Amino acid sequence: MKLRLGMLILISLSLTAALKISCEREKLTIVATIAPLGSIAREICGEKANVVVLVPSGSDPHQYAPKPMEAELVRTCDLFISIGKEPFLGQFPENKLGLSLGWSDWINAGVYIRRGNPHYLWMYPENAKIIARVIANNLILLNPENSEYYSSNLATFEEKIDSLESWISLIKTQYSIEGEKVLLGGAHFEPITEILGLNVLGIIIKGEEKLPSPSEIVEIEKLASEERAKVIIALATQKGGNEGRLADQISRETGIPVIYVHGVAIDEGDTYVEFMKYTILQIVSGIQAGRTAGGSSKSISTRPYWIAILILAVLLIFQTFLLARCFKWSS
Incomplete structure (x- = not known):
């Protein structure tokens, strides 16, 4: 009896495994x-x-x-x-x-x-x-x-997506970001700046490895300073490349903060809406930091300066959190 019962259990398990496969x-x-x-x-x-x-x-x-x-x-x-x-x-x-x-x-x-x-x-x-x-x-x-x-x-x-679009409209109104002036490291983020209503003053690298000349960089810096750009948006995966190098250079010369944004979710498990929301919030935080620092002005008071540093520190923590999620899922 026990032998028959055992065989029935084995047959049942085998059928279950076969059905699953x-x-x-x-x-x-x-x-x-x-x-x-x-x-x-x-x-x-x-x-x-x-x-x-x-x-x-x-x-x-x-x-x-x-x-x-x-x-x-x-x-x-x-x-x-x-x-x-x-x-x-x-x-x-x-x-x-x-x-x-x-x-x-x-x-x-x-x-x-x-x-x-x-x-x-x-x-x-x-x-x-x-x-x-x-x-x-x-x-x-x-x-x-x-x-x-x-x-x-x-x-x-x-x-x-309808709910996301309503949320984007709310963010634009709540933080009054529409019309704010920014620089782009490359053409990657033109779509998101457009849906946020941002004013793109210029793109540092226009096309694959079409590097600007030294005189063109000077013109970009001059325009960004005169127009008081709030932030430079660069691609995170290009931080160690030409885009990141030039964005950092322009930032040093103008005082405009740089934020490095991922073009795709760094955690494959993130949904489309999750990715869009944390990307938009990162850009909004960068604009807020640029506002606190007084745009492109180098002569800023001590208090706004430290507030700007605090906001940028929050941005760094946010990016570290995203990278930690990435490493967790890839391990």
Whole structure:
């Protein structure tokens, strides 16, 4: 009797394991080049697909090189999602077995692109909605039996974006940031400065490694000082590169604080809305620090100076917190 009972238990466990493996195999595989696309895809596919992001969170896509295993994953996945302008796309096989989404799909769907700048197009909340719709439509093509599920997730995501846009409007009003003057290290953050209504006085590096001449740097410094720019916004992954070096140089000459902002979530588990909120709050904190320091004025009183130092210290703690989360998840 005991032997029979034991055998029944073993058979039951084996069937459970087999069913679990079968369910896992039935899931779609989605591969996204970068974390923002992966985050939006997860919100739409939910538990019906496994989402893999190629470029590690907090890394620079320009420095990424796919491994052979990743190239094979791109070839065999059910849905491959890219912006369509990533420099490493040419290293992937063209004969993909599944569906692919890229630049032409976003353009045809009606995403907003300012002056042809593909950098961080997902930072426009309305673009995030469009990207989500395109992903949902393709998931329905791949997996029509779950069409209602994907459509429901899409509706939920769109509601979250509507709430995000209301929150952004509140932040702009509460902190009176609309029209504040800033400098950009590169063109990366044009979308987010536009949705915040900031006045971009200039971009230090216009395009890939198009470094400004010494005379152009002097002109940027002069303009920023005269117009009393509040902050220089630079890409965190470029802190040790030319963008960071030039941003620091201009900051030393003008007294304008620099903030280093991540272009994608440094924790892959962060949702699109979470990433947008902490990125916007970081920029707002930088503007507040610039206001306290008196913009670009070098002759500031002692009290505002120390207040500015305190605000910048809070920014540093915030960035350290984000990096700690990144290391925790990567370990």
